[in-house]
Amino acid sequence: MDQRLSFVTLAVADVSASRRFYADGLGWEPTMDVPGEVVMFRVADKVVLSLWAAEAFEAETGARVATGVVPPLTLAHNCATRAGVDRVLDQARHAGAARVREAVTREWGGYSGYFADPDGFLWEVAYNPGEIGESVLP
Numbered sequence: 001m002d003q004r005l006s007f008v009t010l011a012v013a014d015v016s017a018s019r020r021f022y023a024d025g026l027g028w029e030p031t032m033d034v035p036g037e038v039v040m041f042r043v044a045d046k047v048v049l050s051l052w053a054a055e056a057f058e059a060e061t062g063a064r065v066a067t068g069v070v071p072p073l074t075l076a077h078n079c080a081t082r083a084g085v086d087r088v089l090d091q092a093r094h095a096g097a098a099r100v101r102e103a104v105t106r107e108w109g110g111y112s113g114y115f116a117d118p119d120g121f122l123w124e125v126a127y128n129p130g131e132i133g134e135s136v137l138p
């Protein structure tokens with residue numbers, strides 16, 4: 001198997017609410033949009049974030065969607081500066097995100113904070129001054 005990731009699929013309670021958050025609130029452009037079923041965003045070269053109706057997710061995968069818990073993963077958006085982190089966290093808050101953690105200087109030398117999307121998926125917004133952090137910037 002090639003070492004790569006093609007899709008990140010999140011099961012969401014309300015595709016329309018998720019679309020409003022990501023497209024209208026954060027300004028992302030949908031690549032595919034089937035109202036009430038799925039909305040997809042190209043988030044990197046050859047990587048798509050898919051927000052899929054929870055019922056369809058359960059029907060296809062056979063797995064029940066956990067509700068009322070924070071999924072044990074984070075998605076991340078790296079910024080080139082600390083000010084960029086603050087701007088993105090403010091934009092997410094204005095889009096309706098729950099701010100989970102204010103941005104602070106981290107012991108590893110970076111600066112990051114967290115917000116939650118409408119389904120509770122956690123996003124870390126980070127300034128990572130190291131080589132690996134710089135390698136993921138546009």
